[in-house]
């Protein structure tokens with residue numbers, strides 16, 4: 001049975017959650033392998049809108065087992081709130097949610113570090129979600145992290161917290177939360193989460209040997225990858241398919257890698273965005289697409305799709321299929337632009353030097369738009385000819401077929417192309 005991944009290809013918020021929701025009913029397992037509460041995956045199941053941050057979107061289907069693997073970071077207090085929200089809808093998680101005992105825990109110390117850094121010197125700002133993501137990953141790699149297993153034992157937790165505070169003390173100008181103030185709440189929340197704790201890589205290995213249908217749910221997007229993205233304006237995890245094996249603790253290879261792109265492009269937070277529109281067209285995209293952050297509520301920066309960047313990230317992430325979301329949002333634009341390169345940039349890749357990246361001036365190809373409302377369309381052949389031509393241009397430029405098209409936020413508002421030509 002094939003393993004499938006759904007991954008973002010831009011700067012996040014491509015509609016991954018919506019797509020995972022629409023296909024996870026047909027999967028036995030749904031696995032998050034990186035990121036944490038910085039993610040905001042918006043879904044419209046029965047019972048109305050819900051935004052998931054830590055929980056795999058498969059929790060919304062009662063037949064789906066959900067793993068939070070060790071490549072993630074987790075704020076246990078926020079997770080408890082999310083669990084309560086999902087269970088409040090009658091979706092019980094006992095026996096269906098498993099949290100890695102090795103997952104990295106975000107503490108009050110990490111939140112303080114993230115917030116104070118963002119409030120500090122302008123040059124150090126990334127525009128983070130202030131969920132403590134960077135400091136939590138940093139502590140993991142500095143070997144002073146707190147892990148899920150530590151929350152289950154007072155002695156282990158006190159030692160782990162003390163280690164982190166000792167090392168971080170000099171960086172927090174004395175306002176670091178102390179060990180004793182963090183200890184009790186973390187032990188209490190650990191006791192509540194104990195029933196979900198497991199060796200998730202073993203569970204996954206077993207599921208694979210039993211030929212279960214497994215879906216990996218990415219968070220953020222390839223352009224936010226900690227190494228391949230627009231560093232330092234990135235998140236702190238590996239967001240491409242390369243992050244899956246390390247994130248789940250199994251040297252596996254995913255067979256079907258679906259890369260999600262909006263029909264245009266957005267970004268929240270700081271950092272370069274070559275095809276950004278800082279004008280009325282950008283505002284129109286923001287309003288038509290409801291482009292406000294699912295986690296922080298910040299207005300998203302909007303621009304045209306950047307096919308050059310898309311082709312690059314498809315190559316490095318081994319994308320086998322594209323999923324294009326929010327095609328409906330482009331209805332009513334007379335002319336559409338697609339980024340096809342940058343002035344004077346002949347290399348096939350993207351510059352590692354952020355100053356060079358920030359200086360990129362995009363070159364565009366203009367394509368005719370369409371007027372029709374396509375939000376009720378359910379097969380490629382029913383799309384307006386110009387919408388089909390748009391999709392065809394994207395897949396020819398990028399060199400990857402568009403396998404899924406999404407035309408609305410609802411579960412049912414997406415369809416497979418079944419490899420059908422978009423003539």
Ligand code: GDP
Pocket residue numbers: 008012013014015016017018039040041042043289290294325326327328329406407408409
């Ligand atoms: P994620 O982080 O990749 O899961 O995406 P977000 O949930 O942060 O942002 C995507 C937004 O677009 C959400 O509000 C979705 O409900 C919405 N959405 C997803 N797919 C479509 C689509 O095809 N059309 C429209 N109009 N909205 C969509």
Ligand code: IMO
Pocket residue numbers: 008011012013014038039040041126127128129130131132133134218219220221224233234235236268269270294
């Ligand atoms: P989903 O899964 C969009 C951005 C932040 C910031 C940078 C670093 O919903 O697509 P962090 O808090 O991770 O240290 O912030 O990354 N960012 C996201 N942008 N969608 C996300 O997740 C994001 N997660 C982080 O805005 O620019």
Ligand code: MG
Pocket residue numbers: 012013014039040041042294295
């Ligand atoms: Mg999001």
